[in-house]
Amino acid sequence: MKSKTMTVAEIVRSRRTVKKYNDKTVNENDIIEILNDAVWAPNHHLNEPWRFLLFQEEGRNKVADAFLSTYGDAEIPTGAQNKANYFRNVPAALLVVMPDSEDNHQFTEDICAVSALIQNFQLLAWEKELGVLWKTGKFMHNPLFKEKAGVREDERVVGLLLIGYFDEAPTAKPRTDAREKLTIYK
Template identity: 30%
Template sequence: MNNAEVVNEAIRNRRSIFTGIFSGEKVDNAIIERMLQNANWAPTHKLTEPWRFVVFEGDGLKKLAKFQSELYKTRAESNGNFNEATFDKLAAKPLECSHIIAIGMKRHSVVPEVEEICSTACAVQNMLLTASAYGIGCYWSTGGITFYEEAKPFFGLEEEDKLLGFLFIGTMKSDKWPEGKRKGIEDKVRWVR
């Protein structure tokens, strides 16, 4: 298989694999390191390299679970809309993972913010493709506390930075890789000739 075919297959075989089919077995840190190294090769205007990652594993997952569930509770109780099921989910979901990577975007004023967000998203796509290549379950979530301003310091981010979500990572229970589903490109592309 030539390089173009390898890339085409890697892109078309990437899947979001959710925690419900994680086995609980730990992913080798060497794979996590490779994901992070590949993320570092994303396109970046003016070489700002805006991506920032915090990797949680082992007891770190417990710290993340406690932080996000307590932050949710504090906010929700002050607004009068606390939901016990949401609290429980935020406290439990990280413990289903081998690793969680918090995705941050460090703001640089030399380029428009949208370019920094897009660049960080490209870094995440590199991690998703790497995880798929190793047969590792992985998905990007922007739920929970992602858009809470007061969460930023926990992840080493400043006011002008963005928390863009979390990669949930785990070993799959089965070696059966899910089939992909996409509509054709006909309604999504317009050629101007």
């Protein structure tokens, strides 16, 4: 996977979304180091519209319980129980949040910046042979999830990054040639 002479293009093309992790512990300092590089993402006026919540070891129960809380008093489906167990067993989970904004322009700038940061994080993690799954879903917008996970009322969750070492990288899936989605005006 990794070579000392990999180009940026090679790293981008080799990165995979990893869903199956081994039991090797992810060092908190490695995540902090990756974040300190990832924050060099472009962001308008350098407002750095991001905040992070890291769940490791017993802390993973907090994010799993927050996810399950979105079902309220309803019976929790087996699939949701399985997802919560998955959250409890990943080596590390990182919630990436940003300020919520009613201003469409500000929201667009912030979501783009945070998404660029997340992509930086994924590429930098891959360089360290760490796999990342960028998880999104309706649960992220649920006030109960946000409250139980430690997200402030004035924030929105952009993604839950599941992080860990892996034994085998998933196989690449083909991509559509950009020319098929490109319109050129001259």
